[in-house]
Amino acid sequence: MTTSQPVPTAADADLHARLEAERDQARARVAELEVEYEQLLGNRDVIQEDRDTTRRILEEARGALAAAERSLAQEAAGDYGRCSECGQPIGDERLEALPDTTTCRDCA
């Protein structure tokens, strides 16, 4: 994993790399949590609460992965950065903070 880079001028290439990095990160996190959850399920000494907590985190991670994949699909279709509610551009600043958002600030 690379550390944060200065903002390059090739915005599209950067966006694609950023979305892919995010997707890969989310995928790795899901894989990691799936292993952890399997281990918890197989361990009789683990209390149910811990299993539930890990399952919740795993579900969140899966949600993040789905969002990252949706962003990549939108980018491929040329729709990335457009609000799904009003169709207006979401804006670079908001996308920078929330790369997977599908709505602009007004519609959020």
Ligand SMILES: [Zn+2]
């Ligand atoms: Zn909107």
